[in-house]
Amino acid sequence: MKALRILSRSIRDSIKSVGRNFSLSIAAVTCSTITLILVAVAFILSYNVREITNNLERELTVVAYIKQDATEENRKKIETDLNRLDMIDSYIFKSKEEWLLEMKEESETLSTTLDYLDNNPLLDSYVIKVKKVENLKEITEKMREYECVSSAEYGEGMVENIVGAFDIISKGTLVIVIALILVTAFLISNTIKLTIFSRKNEIEIMRLVGASNIAIKLPFIFEGFILGIIGSIIPVITTIYGYNLLYDRLDGHLYMNLITLVKPFNFVFYIALILLAIGAVVGMFGSYRAVRKHLKI
């Protein structure tokens, strides 16, 4: 019962205290708001770049064309070997008829030209999806070794460069996100420290009248929690509305449908939760650290 009373008193006092120390509360909230907006932007950027890299990697394919005279045995040998390889995500056999159909669908002119031909000049093939960009070259070379393979191709050079660049950007933004979270933690906890420093008399009196350390810390920890949560409200709203607006304006794509943005639903709420958690945890931890300093004799 006593613990419950101390808990409810701590919550009541922390709410009162936010209002009573209004200017300092505003300082702490503003600091959290600004830094959390930066964290939100960095998060959105990092997540999108990572998604783009993942999407690109999912599309990494090698096409191996099979000679006209290849036997069923030759094909079975290739399939057995492909099944054994770890670096392969999946593969399909694409017949020359399928290629022809696809090409006809792509262009009418091509379709008419192809109709004039008596025989299908195209080749059967294997479309192989690899797991990582590094595997592209190796698989292509492996396929070229088969006698029955006429040629094997992938977007040599360019694909690796694009994926490599996005990978660097993705890692870079992740570093920025971590750095920003650390800076946020430092700034918020220092601002809260200042607000608590100005109230060291209060802590001293609480100690003098015989309040236990936990009874002294609790109201300040709750106060840090409240300030952190209030500070994350604007970043949360900005993230939810801002990203939805951006997604709608760009129709979900950047640079002629080449890059697809992450869909807002779920994603923004996930970011919002992270922001709330950072605000609350950093606020609480900052307060805890600051009060603890004043409790040492």
Place this chain on the structure above:
Amino acid sequence: MKLIQVSNCYKVYKNGTTAIADLNVTIDKGEFVFVIGSTGSGKSTFIKMLYREEKPTKGDVIVGGINVARLRNSKVYKLRRKLGVVFQDFKLLPKLTVYENVAFALESLGMEAKEIRPRVLKAIENVGLKEKTRNFPNQLSGGEQQRVAIARAIVNNPKLLICDEPTGNLDPDTSKEIMKILEKINQELGTTIIMATHDKEIVNRMKKRVIVFENGVLAADHLKGSYKAHESIKNSK
């Protein structure tokens, strides 16, 4: 019956200054003791050790059965609940009313609200501020603020009241009022009072036990009312 027992106590600060050296003193329950001495005599260190704001370097300081020397930081509140402290600068919370300042002490201990109210009103009545319960500290005179601080210190019915120069900021008439209140608390509630002061006039008038500190050692321990006589002998030498 002993309330405070200090034996072979030393306090050496980190910079090497010896504030207290080989102190042995006992104070009984219900006593009213003045602690006097010039600045740097060790008087404040002694007072601070009683409520564990300072820890002795060597020796024992036992207050109400608790050995301050062995008291862990996290357990200090157990000692503080047995005593009240009053300071020269009142140490009131400016944003709380008189009632709230006094109630703050009991709320911090997790006491029930229905139990807090009558105790706070009684303490405020004891210091004669019944009419000003809703005032804020800045609406009170220095003497009244000190009375609020006293009410806060006694609201938990402590066995010991430590006063660190409580009249230091007050004029002689207000000081007399404060001393009357302290004497009343001592006599009616049986609270032991230890008061550090520079005010010789008060010490001489009150005729209580006087402990004198000089250069960190206990220079004299006078029985009730004998300090004035001691001073006049000392001055004539």
